[in-house]
Amino acid sequence: MQDPAATHVQLLSGLIEQVGAQRDERAFEQLFEHYAPLLRSYSLAREPGAHLVADELVQEVLVKVWNKAHLYDSAKANANTWIFTLARNCRIDYLRRNGRFAADIDADDLYAGLEDENSDPFEITQQRKAALQVQEGLRQLPNEQAQVLAKVYLEGKTQQEAALELNLPLGTVKSRVRLALQKLEILFRGRQP
Amino acid sequence: MIHYHPDTDRLMAFAAGTQPLSQAICVSAHLEHCAQCRQLLRRLNHVGSEMISSLPPARVPEQLKAKVMQKIRSGEAAVEQPISTTGSAPGHSPIVPRCLRKLVPGDIDKLRWKRLSPSIRSARLCSDVDGTQVELIRIKPGGKVARHNHTGEEVTLVLKGAFSDESGIYRAGDIIFRDQRDRLHRPIASQDSECICLTAVASPIQLTGWLGRIFNPLIRRSHYAH
Numbered sequence: 001m002q003d004p005a006a007t008h009v010q011l012l013s014g015l016i017e018q019v020g021a022q023r024d025e026r027a028f029e030q031l032f033e034h035y036a037p038l039l040r041s042y043s044l045a046r047e048p049g050a051h052l053v054a055d056e057l058v059q060e061v062l063v064k065v066w067n068k069a070h071l072y073d074s075a076k077a078n079a080n081t082w083i084f085t086l087a088r089n090c091r092i093d094y095l096r097r098n099g100r101f102a103a104d105i106d107a108d109d110l111y112a113g114l115e116d117e118n119s120d121p122f123e124i125t126q127q128r129k130a131a132l133q134v135q136e137g138l139r140q141l142p143n144e145q146a147q148v149l150a151k152v153y154l155e156g157k158t159q160q161e162a163a164l165e166l167n168l169p170l171g172t173v174k175s176r177v178r179l180a181l182q183k184l185e186i187l188f189r190g191r192q193p
Numbered sequence: 194m195i196h197y198h199p200d201t202d203r204l205m206a207f208a209a210g211t212q213p214l215s216q217a218i219c220v221s222a223h224l225e226h227c228a229q230c231r232q233l234l235r236r237l238n239h240v241g242s243e244m245i246s247s248l249p250p251a252r253v254p255e256q257l258k259a260k261v262m263q264k265i266r267s268g269e270a271a272v273e274q275p276i277s278t279t280g281s282a283p284g285h286s287p288i289v290p291r292c293l294r295k296l297v298p299g300d301i302d303k304l305r306w307k308r309l310s311p312s313i314r315s316a317r318l319c320s321d322v323d324g325t326q327v328e329l330i331r332i333k334p335g336g337k338v339a340r341h342n343h344t345g346e347e348v349t350l351v352l353k354g355a356f357s358d359e360s361g362i363y364r365a366g367d368i369i370f371r372d373q374r375d376r377l378h379r380p381i382a383s384q385d386s387e388c389i390c391l392t393a394v395a396s397p398i399q400l401t402g403w404l405g406r407i408f409n410p411l412i413r414r415s416h417y418a419h
Contacts, residue, residue, distance in 0.1 A: 029258070029260075032258055036253045037252070041250060051254075057258055062261050080243070080245070080246050081241075084245055089210070094213070095314075109291070112359045113291065115231075129237050134239040152209045155207045158211050158212075159202060178201070181201065184240065
């Protein structure tokens with residue numbers, strides 16, 4: 001029997017492809033219903049109370065979904081991961097517009113071509129397995145490890161900033177990150193930390 | 194063969210988008226060269242995507258969906274063309290990383306190169322809000338960079354040729370991070386070809402020795418001078 005979570009992700013991937021192939025507004029609305037509340041949460045995690053910023057991010061990401069759906073390939077990328085990269089890039093560009101970054105380079109320039117799965121069927125299978133391991137593993141992660149991952153990925157903090165906020169030595173934050181990544185089987189055996 | 198990679202913490206910061214732009218540029222250029230790190234980046238992206246998926250959904254204001262639907266119908270949203278990710282763009286030197294093509298138009302010889310010593314030239318590309326400078330550095334074959342300490346972090350990515358210092362030999366695609374804990378760093382370009390590097394330097398480095406004591410105040414800008 002297939003994992004219901006995996007089936008749900010496949011459904012979302014199918015919707016993105018429908019938007020890409022047929023400019024299907026109904027499919028797009030379903031994507032909106034699913035992702036808009038999560039994207040809003042993502043933005044509020046970094047700036048609690050900044051509701052206008054959150055609304056802005058939701059709009060930007062979903063418009064990008066519409067504009068880029070035809071470039072999406074469900075054989076190569078998990079729907080959630082694809083949406084995550086769009087959301088992260090919108091966040092980076094928002095910060096850049098607001099003066100945290102200089103230079104005329106936007107997030108799409110930084111990540112272009114680096115995150116697509118290659119077409120090697122073995123790696124595609126590996127990555128699909130890895131995504132499921134992460135999903136399963138996150139549920140079982142000790143709180144203190146999940147907390148540092150949330151600081152980095154959701155709140156957008158550096159490890160130093162996370163250490164300051166949690167009142168922990170930087171070394172402790174680093175070792176929690178390392179333990180978490182080992183549990184999620186992100187780190188290859190033998191890779192130096 | 195690439196031997197020097199960003200550590201997992203830095204790749205995770207890149208995946209999460211929390212790195213200063215100047216460092217992210219160097220990491221992006223490394224990833225372009227390194228299939229192994231790209232694979233790890235994709236795994237690190239799964240973590241971000243699952244973290245978002247497990248967030249408690251926030252309430253979405255009612256008019257938001259109507260606004261988005263209006264945007265996509267009005268044609269305000271324009272369907273995007275894929276960014277070319279294979280080979281080099283026409284007119285671009287193949288050593289220029291993709292992420293820098295906007296800042297390095299065409300031939301790198303046309304950049305404004307500043308001579309720092311008989312064997313070293315640099316061209317400034319951009320600076321980050323914290324003052325970190327992103328530059329291209331060209332070192333003639335066998336050229337030596339003055340012995341120096343670091344007062345902040347220095348990231349170097351080799352784009353062409355090779356250089357070595359006390360700790361190793363670095364070739365195209367290798368990325369090296371140095372900070373104040375790394376004492377006495379003295380890079381030398383390999384004898385057989387010019388070495389071109391991308392660097393991000395957080396704060397002025399210090400030359401050591403009696404000459405350094407005299408010149409340090411003068412080298413805040415041209416810190417690679419011989």
